[in-house]
Amino acid sequence: MTRAILESLVADGEIIGPQLSFAGLDLARADLSGGIFEGADFTGADLRGANFREAMVTKSRFEGADLSGSDLAHASFVECAMVRANLASTKMSLANFVTSDLTGAALQSCDMTDAKFVECVLEGAGFSGSRLLRTGLLKCRTVGMDLSGLFWESGAIFEGDLSRVAMGGTRFFRAVFKDCSLAGASFAGIEFEGCQLMDCDLTGCDFSRCNLKQTGMIKSILHHANFDGARMMMGIYMEAQLQNASLRSADLTNAVFAKADLSEADFAGARLYQAIFQDANAPRAKFTQCDMTYADLSHANIEQADFAGATLARAVLHGVNDRNANIPNRRQAMPPDVERTEADNWQTRWKKP
Numbered sequence: 352m353t354r355a356i357l358e359s360l361v362a363d364g365e366i367i368g369p370q371l372s373f374a375g376l377d378l379a380r381a382d383l384s385g386g387i388f389e390g391a392d393f394t395g396a397d398l399r400g401a402n403f404r405e406a407m408v409t410k411s412r413f414e415g416a417d418l419s420g421s422d423l424a425h426a427s428f429v430e431c432a433m434v435r436a437n438l439a440s441t442k443m444s445l446a447n448f449v450t451s452d453l454t455g456a457a458l459q460s461c462d463m464t465d466a467k468f469v470e471c472v473l474e475g476a477g478f479s480g481s482r483l484l485r486t487g488l489l490k491c492r493t494v495g496m497d498l499s500g501l502f503w504e505s506g507a508i509f510e511g512d513l514s515r516v517a518m519g520g521t522r523f524f525r526a527v528f529k530d531c532s533l534a535g536a537s538f539a540g541i542e543f544e545g546c547q548l549m550d551c552d553l554t555g556c557d558f559s560r561c562n563l564k565q566t567g568m569i570k571s572i573l574h575h576a577n578f579d580g581a582r583m584m585m586g587i588y589m590e591a592q593l594q595n596a597s598l599r600s601a602d603l604t605n606a607v608f609a610k611a612d613l614s615e616a617d618f619a620g621a622r623l624y625q626a627i628f629q630d631a632n633a634p635r636a637k638f639t640q641c642d643m644t645y646a647d648l649s650h651a652n653i654e655q656a657d658f659a660g661a662t663l664a665r666a667v668l669h670g671v672n673d674r675n676a677n678i679p680n681r682r683q684a685m686p687p688d689v690e691r692t693e694a695d696n697w698q699t700r701w702k703k704p
Contacts, residue, residue: 354381360384374412384422419457480515670695 358366360382369390377397384404389451391411398418404528408425413433424444431451439457444464455475464484468491477497486506493511498518507527514536525545534554542562551571559579567587578598586606593608593616600620608626613633625645632652633643640660647667654674663683669691 354378359381367391457656 374394380400388408401421417437427447435455443466452472461481475495483503497517522542528548537557547567563583584604594614628648634654644664649669652672658678666684
């Protein structure tokens with residue numbers, strides 16, 4: 352089988368199946384655009400610079416094949432074996448990889464704009480230096496991936512295990528992480544600006560000095576997480592579990608912790624200007640030396656919490672449970688709002704005696 356014959360079959364619209372083997376062949380720069388491949392064998396083939404644009408590839412084998420510099424734009428690879436394949440520097444815009452095995456594949460320096468990986472095996476795959484714009488990894492096996500040194504914008508990772516993924520020098524912007532496990536991972540200094548990490552396990556993660564501006568971690572588990580010195584302005588942490596988390600000297604201006612569990616969390620020295628803590632559970636939390644100007648702690652549980660040295664100018668302490676709390680500067684806060692208290696208890700007026 353030669354390159355010319357293969358190109359002719361593809362041009363004629365023939366389905367390339369398992370009856371023909373291309374294993375180990377030199378198919379560099381072959382024009383296979385728009386081809387239909389079902390069960391084809393390209394194991395160890397030289398496909399450098401090949402054109403697979405808009406191809407439909409199903410149950411085909413590319414183990415150890417070299418596809419570096421090839422064009423895979425708009426192509427679909429379904430149930431393909433691509434273990435240790437070299438896909439570096441390929442064009443993958445709008446490409447789809449579904450239930451394919453890319454264990455140990457080289458995916459460095461690729462253009463993955465709008466590419467999707469669905470239920471694929473990506474363990475040990477390297478993505479460093481690639482462009483990931485609106486790229487999605489959905490229900491993939493991701494242990495040991497290398498995401499270092501890349502910029503990922505507006506993408507999504509669903510149900511991935513990122514606890515042992517290399518991310519040195521990586522920047523995430525407006526990306527979505529849903530139901531992911533990142534427990535114990537270190538993200539110190541990494542940017543997550545505008546990202547959403549929802550329902551994720553972030554137990555013990557190190558986010559110190561991270562850029563988390565406008566980042567959301569709604570309903571995520573953050574036990575013992577470290578946010579020291581992080582920039583967390585306008586972040587959303589509603590219903591998050593931040594027990595024993597450390598947020599010392601973090602900038603939490605306009606951050607929202609409504610209904611979050613902040614038991615024994617340490618906010619010492621943090622900037623909490625206009626932060627929202629409505630209905631938060633924060634027993635024994637430390638707010639020492641914090642700037643809590645205009646902060647709203649309505650109905651929060653701050654039992655035994657420590658506010659020593661905290662600035663509470665115009666802060667709202669309406670309906671808080673402050674039993675045994677240390678609040679030396681309580682007078683700086685807003686006075687009790689009688690009308691609001693009556694409004695909170697409006698239902699009692701209609702109870703039958």
